[in-house]
Amino acid sequence: MLRYLKPIRTNSMEKMTSKDFTLLSILLSLCWAQQSDPGSERPPCDRCDLQLSCDCSHGGFTHVPMVTDLALTLDLSFNNISEVTEDDLTGHSRLKALSLQGNRLAAIHPSAFDSLWSLENLDLSNNQLKALNHTWFRKLGALQQLNLLNNPYRCLGSPSVFQSLSRVRRLRFGGPALEELMKGHLLGVTELEELTMHANNIIRYESGALADIWPLGHVTLSLHGPFLTNAALASAVLADVSYPHTPLVLEDLYWMGNESARPLKETAKKRIRSLTLRNFTASDEAIVSLLNTMTGVPLMVVSLEGMTLTGEGRWEGASSVDLKTIDEIYIRHPVVIDLFQFVEHSSYLFLLQYPSKVSFINAEVFVIPCLTSFLLVNVHYLDLSNNLLTDLTLRETLCHGCSPLKGLRVLNISGNALKSLSTVSHLVEKLSKLTHLDISRNAYSSMPQHCSWPHTLRYLNISRATLSTVTQCLPKTLEVLDLSNNNLKSFLLFLPALRELYLSGNKFLRLPPGWLFPNLQTLTLQSNTLNTFGHSDIRSYERLQSLQAGQNKFDCSCDFVDFLQSVFEGDGDVQLTDKEDIYVCDSPLYLQGEVVSQVSLSLYECHQVLCVSVICGVVLCVSTLACVLLWYLHAIWYLKMTWAWLKAKRSSRRRQKRDQEGTEARLSYDAFVSYSERDASWVENLLVPELERTRESSEDSMNAVSPRPLTLCLHKRDFLPGHWIMDNIMSAIESSRRTIFILSENFVQSDWCRYELDFSHFWLFDGNAGGEAAILILLEPLPKDNIPKRFYKLHKLMSSTTYLEWPQEEEKCEEFWESLHKALRIDD
Ligand SMILES: *[C@@H]1O[C@H](CO)[C@@H](O)[C@H](O)[C@H]1NC(C)=O
Ligand SMILES: *[C@@H]1O[C@H](CO)[C@@H](O)[C@H](O)[C@H]1NC(C)=O
Ligand SMILES: *[C@@H]1O[C@H](CO)[C@@H](O)[C@H](O)[C@H]1NC(C)=O
Numbered sequence: 001m002l003r004y005l006k007p008i009r010t011n012s013m014e015k016m017t018s019k020d021f022t023l024l025s026i027l028l029s030l031c032w033a034q035q036s037d038p039g040s041e042r043p044p045c046d047r048c049d050l051q052l053s054c055d056c057s058h059g060g061f062t063h064v065p066m067v068t069d070l071a072l073t074l075d076l077s078f079n080n081i082s083e084v085t086e087d088d089l090t091g092h093s094r095l096k097a098l099s100l101q102g103n104r105l106a107a108i109h110p111s112a113f114d115s116l117w118s119l120e121n122l123d124l125s126n127n128q129l130k131a132l133n134h135t136w137f138r139k140l141g142a143l144q145q146l147n148l149l150n151n152p153y154r155c156l157g158s159p160s161v162f163q164s165l166s167r168v169r170r171l172r173f174g175g176p177a178l179e180e181l182m183k184g185h186l187l188g189v190t191e192l193e194e195l196t197m198h199a200n201n202i203i204r205y206e207s208g209a210l211a212d213i214w215p216l217g218h219v220t221l222s223l224h225g226p227f228l229t230n231a232a233l234a235s236a237v238l239a240d241v242s243y244p245h246t247p248l249v250l251e252d253l254y255w256m257g258n259e260s261a262r263p264l265k266e267t268a269k270k271r272i273r274s275l276t277l278r279n280f281t282a283s284d285e286a287i288v289s290l291l292n293t294m295t296g297v298p299l300m301v302v303s304l305e306g307m308t309l310t311g312e313g314r315w316e317g318a319s320s321v322d323l324k325t326i327d328e329i330y331i332r333h334p335v336v337i338d339l340f341q342f343v344e345h346s347s348y349l350f351l352l353q354y355p356s357k358v359s360f361i362n363a364e365v366f367v368i369p370c371l372t373s374f375l376l377v378n379v380h381y382l383d384l385s386n387n388l389l390t391d392l393t394l395r396e397t398l399c400h401g402c403s404p405l406k407g408l409r410v411l412n413i414s415g416n417a418l419k420s421l422s423t424v425s426h427l428v429e430k431l432s433k434l435t436h437l438d439i440s441r442n443a444y445s446s447m448p449q450h451c452s453w454p455h456t457l458r459y460l461n462i463s464r465a466t467l468s469t470v471t472q473c474l475p476k477t478l479e480v481l482d483l484s485n486n487n488l489k490s491f492l493l494f495l496p497a498l499r500e501l502y503l504s505g506n507k508f509l510r511l512p513p514g515w516l517f518p519n520l521q522t523l524t525l526q527s528n529t530l531n532t533f534g535h536s537d538i539r540s541y542e543r544l545q546s547l548q549a550g551q552n553k554f555d556c557s558c559d560f561v562d563f564l565q566s567v568f569e570g571d572g573d574v575q576l577t578d579k580e581d582i583y584v585c586d587s588p589l590y591l592q593g594e595v596v597s598q599v600s601l602s603l604y605e606c607h608q609v610l611c612v613s614v615i616c617g618v619v620l621c622v623s624t625l626a627c628v629l630l631w632y633l634h635a636i637w638y639l640k641m642t643w644a645w646l647k648a649k650r651s652s653r654r655r656q657k658r659d660q661e662g663t664e665a666r667l668s669y670d671a672f673v674s675y676s677e678r679d680a681s682w683v684e685n686l687l688v689p690e691l692e693r694t695r696e697s698s699e700d701s702m703n704a705v706s707p708r709p710l711t712l713c714l715h716k717r718d719f720l721p722g723h724w725i726m727d728n729i730m731s732a733i734e735s736s737r738r739t740i741f742i743l744s745e746n747f748v749q750s751d752w753c754r755y756e757l758d759f760s761h762f763w764l765f766d767g768n769a770g771g772e773a774a775i776l777i778l779l780e781p782l783p784k785d786n787i788p789k790r791f792y793k794l795h796k797l798m799s800s801t802t803y804l805e806w807p808q809e810e811e812k813c814e815e816f817w818e819s820l821h822k823a824l825r826i827d828d
């Protein structure tokens, strides 16, 4: 399916083959020179998946590798590429995302990206670009995201590198080397969803340089240096990007002095609503300065991520903190250097009574005293994930089940050290508004038979525990249940309201029965031990829309392959929402590792039983037909006749040889009589006595010698027992002067078998013997039409030879015998 550009530069040679040798050799040497030019060799990279997404990261490439020009995304990150040349990327007009992050890029050809008309996302971060050039981007009209972070350029330069990038919505630039940002450097950038600027070492900023970008969705600024040494510059930057509805993130702050937060006055003036401080180190003075600066600002969201407090919590300097508007406090990974001193002095816990969302994540919280919990009266959402809570301290935190957190809707205590499901269910039972409970990544290993949950609970996450069974403990009210990454083997529990069920990373061998979940819409079962599933499994789920079941040990039977491919083609209501590539065959052995959607099984493999039966059937039919046909065409008869003919030929040769040797053939009989069994009585009672008795000479042959009796050869009497009948017949004929055929209806029709054998005699009359050796006696009138056509010899014989007819009238018999005698004694 994938087509690769082949690294062949000598295609032109083919056209030249007819030209004269000199030209060819010149060309050859040229090509040779080109190929041996070090650095022009581009290695191929074929790590593309079915979605045409090519991951060539961490491949040690020193040049942009050859990749199919159908690729939609190309990840070249973390290689050793130092240059993008003019034709490295030609032909990639479909490419939507290109990442060159983490290389050693120092040079990009001015038209290197010219053919990337569809490119939406370009990442050039973490390289060695000392200067940016607007010519790179002039054809990238579709570009929406551009990342230029952490390159050693000192300024963006003019003319603005962004002037043709009117669609860019996410822009990241700057780095440790960025020194100046002037008006006009960002010309062309008008409206952004996200702006990230790393300007920790910026020393020149022209006021207004960032002011033209509006609307501005989300701003992240690293302004370490300016905050420390150049408050005016920091103020100017902040003034340009602060808007009430633009969340502001400030990174890499190191605030020690009592004036540190002063540049934020500009932001405060603009009455921003959301402020995040990330990688932020502050002294007590700095905190006081911050609190004073922000007092009165209608701040709603305050996030402190990676905060280090060096002081003791002596914040009295903040005379009148007014932060009643705060709705959300998000604190992640705080470090308090002098924890014990700090707790003693801290008197700002009252701030906790305002927000409705409080998160203390990864904060080494092992308990929140019940009294403090009482402060959290407004809290709807409490996230205490990744802390050190145990069953015991959770009891204290939730005030032993008579929790003051009456309004709590979401409780996240994921990633703690909890062990007892009955404890947690008991503690949250009275939280009459609780809808979401995340107790994932805890140490739950078993589920009690019964638990008590609030009736409002809809969402329960117990993933990444070590549960091996599910019980009635799970509440019937659940709509979303996550039990992924446990040790479950089966799930037999009726949950009528359930819409989403996550069971990835367990040990399921088959899909749980669908009738248990009449409302289920989403089911994940990735990384289990599923062998197979099919239409009937899916059909048992009435409402299922999305299923993820990749990374299982699939047995690629025909039914399964067929089923899965039809689902991938969009048949049915259920969609497989994970990637096709992760549905891989585990068995049979010869398909191991193959992507199911790429497997093609032959018709024979798929319908072995059917095929074998069909083949057998066909063979049977054909042979029956052949038999019928052979029977119809009397082939057996012909075969036998041919055989007889061959034999006859042979024996006639033998006879000739005997003749040549001089040994006179002894004719021991006068006639061989060939007749049908049914005419035996006639033969035995009339013919034989008549011919074999000594006949008195009649009046008209007075002078004749009394004729000797004739000797007849009858098969019944004279054939040697134990010899093949044909041989007998043959030798009888050979040793008889004549052959008498007793023809009748019986002879021709009723007595096939003998007739056929007997008929072989006619072959003998092919040669010199001719028709004279045969005497035909018609016992009854035998119309020629009654004789089957294949006895054409008989036909011939009957028309060429006169035959004797056995008279119906008594008185003519004598005449008949007379004629017969005459015929038999012709050469006497
Ligand atoms: C890049 O090249 C340097 C030496 O030039 C080498 O040390 C480094 O391991 C290479 N990196 C990769 C990802 O191959
Ligand atoms: C950009 O590249 C063009 C062509 O190589 C060059 O002429 C021009 O000087 C470059 N501009 C900058 C600002 O480097
Ligand atoms: C945090 O900020 C300091 C400067 O205050 C900086 O040196 C350090 O690299 C930053 N850390 C991270 C992870 O960005």
Ligand SMILES: *[C@@H]1O[C@H](CO)[C@@H](O)[C@H](O)[C@H]1NC(C)=O
Binding pocket: 258, 259
């Ligand atoms: C900051 O501290 C200095 C002395 O360390 C003092 O002179 C100055 O008044 C203080 N400023 C504020 C705003 O408290």
Ligand SMILES: *[C@@H]1O[C@H](CO)[C@@H](O)[C@H](O)[C@H]1NC(C)=O
Binding pocket: 361, 383, 385, 386, 412, 413, 414, 415, 436, 438
């Ligand atoms: C709970 O916290 C964890 C880790 O911080 C997070 O992954 C999860 O999404 C949170 N759960 C809810 C329901 O917000």
Ligand SMILES: *[C@@H]1O[C@H](CO)[C@@H](O)[C@H](O)[C@H]1NC(C)=O
Binding pocket: 414, 438, 440, 441, 461, 462, 463, 464, 480, 482, 502
């Ligand atoms: C359940 O928790 C895990 C781990 O915290 C998280 O990754 C997952 O997204 C959560 N599940 C749902 C359905 O939110």
